[in-house]
Each structure stands twice: as C-alpha cells, then as structure tokens.
Amino acid sequence: MPEFVIGETDFLLDGRPFRILSGALHYFRVHPDLWADRIDKARRMGLNTIETYVPWNAHAPAPGEFDLSGGLDLDRFLRLVADAGMYAIVRPGPYICAEWDNGGLPAWLFRDPSVGVRRYEPRYLDAVREYLTRVYEVVVSHQVDRGGPVLLVQVENEYGAFGDDKRYLKALADHTRASGITVPLTTVDQPDMLEAGSLEGLHRTASFGSNAEVRLAILREHQPTGPLMCSEFWNGWFDNWGAHHHTTPAVDSAAELDALLAAGASVNLYMFHGGTNFGFTSGANDKGVYQPIVTSYDYDAPLDEAGHPTPKYHAFRDVIARYHKVPDSVPPPARPAPALSAVLRDPVRLLDAPDRFGTWEFHEELPSFDELTPMPRLALLRTRVSGDRPGILTFGEVRDRATVFFDGGPVGTLLREHHDRAVALPRANGELLVLVEDQGRVDYGPRIGEAKGIIGGATLHGEPLAGWDVLPLDLTVLPAPVTASTVEGPVAGPVLLRASFDADASADLFLDTGEWGKGIVWLNGFPLGRYWRRGPQRTLYVPGPVVRAGANELVVLELDTMLDPAARFVPRPLLGHTEA
Structure with a gap:
C-alpha cells in the first residue's frame, strides 16, 4: 500500500517528494448528484487533492442520531474523489467555522450551560469522542495507506483564535489515533496564532490570503522542519446580509498563489468551489454587531456557485501549469439558464391558521429556542395582556429577529444587529403575538454555542410577562391550501x-x-x-x-x-x- 509521511522538507508519497495542490469542496454544500462534476473540474484545473470539512450538526441533528445518507454520504464522496484519481484531506473539527451554523457544533450539545465549548471538559469531550468515532468509522478505510485517497486529517480548526488548551487538543489527537487514523495529523492557524493553536507531534499549517512570503516565514519559525503548507489560502470571501458582495481580482489572487508555489509550499485553496448554504445552514458573525451570512457561498471561488469556471479558475490553472503538469481540457463556460x-x-396566512404550522405548548416562563424540542428556526409566541394604557414591551435580548403583532396587526420588528429590545404597544389590552426567527448561529469567536430565541423573558410596564403559548413552526411539513x-x-x-x-x-x-x-x-x-x-x-x-x-x-x-x-x-x- 502507498505510504504518505512528513519528511524533513517535503511531504513524501512512497518516498518521493509530493506537493499537495488541494481545493476546498464541501460535500454538504453541493447537491450529491453534482459531486463528481465538481471533483473533475478541480482535477482539470490542476489540483491533485480535495479538502472537506465534516459538519457535526448536519450529521447529528439530535442526540443519538448520525446521518450518512444522501448529501451527507461522506463515504460516497471520498470514493468519488478516489475514482477521479485524486487525494483527500478530511477536517472533522469538531469545530469547523466555515461560516456554517454554530461552526458545525450541534446546538443540542449546549442545552446544559455547564457543558464546555472547545475545551477539556468531560461532557463536551464525551460527545466529541462519540462524534469523531462515527466519522472515523468512515474515514479509516479511505486512508492512503489502506489504498484510499485520504492523506491528512486535521485536529480541531484555527484553535489559536479561540483558546490554548493543550490538554484538549491532545485528547482529540489521542482519540483520533485510537480510532485508527494513521495518516499524518495537522493543525491550522493564522500565523500570529500558531503557538496557541498547535500541539507538539502535529504538523502545523497556516491560513492566510496574502503576503505569502512573510507568512510562510512565520510558519517556518513555528515549524522548523517538514513541508510548508497554507491549508487555507483565502482566494475569496463570504458575504453578510446588508453588506456588499466580496470579490478578489483574479490577477491578484493568482499572483499570491504563484508566490506560494514559488516558495515550494503546498496549498489548499479556500475555496475551490464554495457551493450553497441550503436551508438554514448559514452561520453568522458577532464582533459587537450581529451579521448573518447569506445563502450563497459562492466565495468568489475559481468554480462559481453553479459549478462554472471563472476567470480565477483559468488564472489559477495557468499558475499551477508553471510548476506541475495540468490536464489538457478545461470545462466549458457557463451558458444562460432557462428563463x-x-x-x-394559494396563500396560507400564519396568523389566520397557526395550528396548521405546528402544535402549541404552554410555558409559564418564556423559553428560549434551545429549551424546545426539536429546536425551531421560527416560533410564534402568544400571550394576553391587560391594562388601560399604552405600554413598552421589552425583551431581555432578541436573537435574532422578532416581529410583534397586537390583536392581529403588526406593531414593529426588532433586529438583533440594531440591538433592538423594546417596542411601544398602542394599548396594553389584547392578544400579543411575536414571530421570532433564528437567522443563523454565530460560527466564530466567544459567542459560539449561545442560545437562540428570546433570551431573558419579556416585560410590560416593567412587570414580567408570564403564561406563554409557544408554537415552534414545523418547516418539514408545510400546510397545503384549503382552497385554491x-x-x-x-x-x-x-x-x-x-x-x-x-x-x-x-x-x-x-x-x-x-x-x-x-x-x-x-x-x-x-x-x-x-x-x-x-x-x-x-x-x-x-x-x-x-x-x-x-x-x-x-x-x-x-x-x-x-x-x-x-x-x-x-x-x-x-x-x-x-x-x-
């Protein structure tokens, strides 16, 4: 069987220097019928490896579940990579960031606030080990030393940006080895965070999108021997709702890629093909202002959201061809889609027929979404208030959007990004309805794992409001119209x-x-x-x-x-x- 190891200066495949030319392609962001097409287009650009994260929360939407079917069939994805004659890098986290909801961590894990987040804490680690065991049951047989495509497995993800708990990283690495992973293990961090996020015995790699020579030099200081690798070369960027669409000139990105390859480094393009945050999978950032991420994960990547080559695709292919042989053919350009x-x-109005969207449940105190099973993305809250004067309805915190209705009429919408918490009621005697939306869980930084919905309850005239009917909207079975x-x-x-x-x-x-x-x-x-x-x-x-x-x-x-x-x-x- 082939042998893949880390040498003094290079990755070695069967004893010969091997440069990893990888592209990020997340199977969970691409329709499974299109996986083979996207993998082939990576090969035709000159790449030899496909990298993917593994999203824990997608595979395990509830405790005790682990879905490997359809668009989550990691085994099939890795087989398709091998069928294309390519290698693979697997990054199972457990935290992945990726602008993905909650950074890939399942929200149900944090119903108990005492459970740790990305640290050496027994209940958190028990859940992580269970998750990683299921992932490695798939990955082990696909390792290169067993005839498969997997060259590297990454431990955690950009951990230096979050913490420096070496005991936690060692626990992950030890479980990875105990689960049968024998290929080299890596970590990745931005250059100024390498010390906090790395672990002795694991190969350090860096993430950056510019100034390759300087950042590779910093990496070399932290990784004195072995191959240099930028395992997240940021050739584009993601978009937030309410901001602009991010693009990076192809000529600039290609020049940075050229500098990386000229330095002899291996690379993983983040992203080669971004794909789409289908459904409710997009995450959010919050560095003082909450910023939910859009549905498209086009990322201004070499292969666009619909799988078509862009000018960046051809520019990168030209750069790669200076260092390695590339296939003769390129994918055809995009053609107009049908108009x-x-x-x-056939409207079905939620406020006219709420019972058709789910089942009401009574709560004396207003619960967060995380206290409901299953956790909703949308929920309708209902109570009655009485009084003889207008009032101010105040919530502890809105995560992330709340539209208030009084006696069936709209009163106002509160947005988390505006730090809205209160709205004036024209009178305080009638039925109060609040439609609350989770717009995506924070995927980066200290707010990972936080609860959704209304946090800290509600008050009117400064007095707590109790006695709430809560209807989590079931968006898996949408009601049909009664009449056309x-x-x-x-x-x-x-x-x-x-x-x-x-x-x-x-x-x-x-x-x-x-x-x-x-x-x-x-x-x-x-x-x-x-x-x-x-x-x-x-x-x-x-x-x-x-x-x-x-x-x-x-x-x-x-x-x-x-x-x-x-x-x-x-x-x-x-x-x-x-x-x-």
Missing part, C-alpha cells in the same frame, strides 16, 4: 405561497427574489434557503438535479412584505453590488 416565470398563489385562490398585488406576511411551473428538462435555475421581502424557499421539497430584500444576494441557486422535466412546485414562506407575488427565474446569478 421561466410563474404566479404565486389567487393573490392580487403586494402581499403582507407571514404567509405561505405556492407556484407551479413546467421545465423542459432538469437544469440549473436562478430564482430572482428582488421583489420579495424576507423568507425561505423550497422547490419540490428541497430547501433552497433564505432570501432577504436587503441583499446583496438577489438570486437563489437551484441545482439542476432538484428541477424536474415537467411539473415543478415552488413554496415560499414570506415573513415580511412581497411587492410582486411572482416567481421569476433569470439566466444568470445576481449576487449583488461590490465595493467597486
């Missing part, structure tokens, strides 16, 4: 709408949400993700395998106001304005 349209109709009906003009949410359209064939589509407000979309039952008028993202990517030849059903949950109740598919993605 289709359909009328949205049309919609005229703008529509106020929260409301569920449907549209039917015919397609000539299965093909990628781009759904234009520019005239809609804020909400979630499903096509043929597949969760495409969130949209928001504030941008920058305007179109939602629809993977071809989701689209049927013939009849298709689109379902939209509009939470705000929809100016034009029509679904329009446009030829190309619209990811928003850039700084330029």
